[in-house]
Amino acid sequence: DAKTTQPNSMESNEEEPVHLPCNHSTISGTDYIHWYRQLPSQGPEYVIHGLTSNVNNRMASLAIAEDRKSSTLILHRATLRDAAVYYCILRAHPSGNTGKLIFGQGTTLQVKP
């Protein structure tokens, strides 16, 4: 799986939008972009994934650059419960990939009241 690069940490104010960047310059044409987050004392939680088009769900939005070399996870209104480590991960296609989610260090998001 291709490598991703994320800032080590970010800060946000409560109720403001948060944009978490991820660079993946070596992404291949069929790699999916996944985002997970890990709250303190919990297992990772799936947030969102996409291939080429921007994606929205109840938790967040994923904006994917036209050349797919970077993406941004958008939390529209940060709450204190969004403080977590956010992981940006690429998963390869075609089939034969065995769920090898290769976790990096991620971005630690702090949300200030």
Add this chain to the structure above:
Amino acid sequence: ETGVTQTPRHLVMGMTNKKSLKCEQHLGHNAMYWYKQSAKKPLELMFVYSLEERVENNSVPSRFSPECPNSSHLFLHLHTLQPEDSALYLCASSQDFEQPNSPLHFGNGTRLTVT
């Protein structure tokens, strides 16, 4: 309730003990995984099972022995562990282990301390 339940949440064991970690998924998924998360290190994939068949073993020492009796249950049997095996052990499941757009669902882990 995450849909993936792990027990126990905490475990302290001596190096000569034998213990087992249990994972159960209530999501009807076909694949189950064991991950290890050591302090200050990224998650490491240990084992993958698909339809009760082991499909991945990431060079894990033999003192860790997985068992998948059915698609809903996964165990990790532990024996003669070392202090450096102390970590958070996470179980996960997914609908299809081969599809890269199939999200993983994680349990909250078992915090293992080896004394």
